[in-house]
Amino acid sequence: MPITPIWSLKIGIVMIACNLVAILLGRYSIQKSGLGPHFPLELPAELDGFGIPELLATTSLGHILGVGTILGLSALGVFNLPS
Numbered sequence: 001m002p003i004t005p006i007w008s009l010k011i012g013i014v015m016i017a018c019n020l021v022a023i024l025l026g027r028y029s030i031q032k033s034g035l036g037p038h039f040p041l042e043l044p045a046e047l048d049g050f051g052i053p054e055l056l057a058t059t060s061l062g063h064i065l066g067v068g069t070i071l072g073l074s075a076l077g078v079f080n081l082p083s
Contacts, residue, residue: 008080015070018065019058020062022061
């Protein structure tokens with residue numbers, strides 16, 4: 001069983017950064033966006049046509065990237081591992 005790091009603010013920041021990268025990638029790579037339900041609140045102009053399906057897809061990818069990044073960084077000794 002792999003040893004996983006204890007949650008900390010550094011891990012949270014890495015996960016948020018990975019999700020933001022995935023959202024930015026998805027914003028410019030999803031070809032047919034805006035076909036599903038939209039947000040009930042106003043979004044910035046940069047996210048025009050970015051609905052709930054796009055958000056779910058990109059944050060799913062962001063979590064996959066985040067888990068890989070966190071496990072990789074913990075294997076390199078960046079994060080504190082439990083004793």
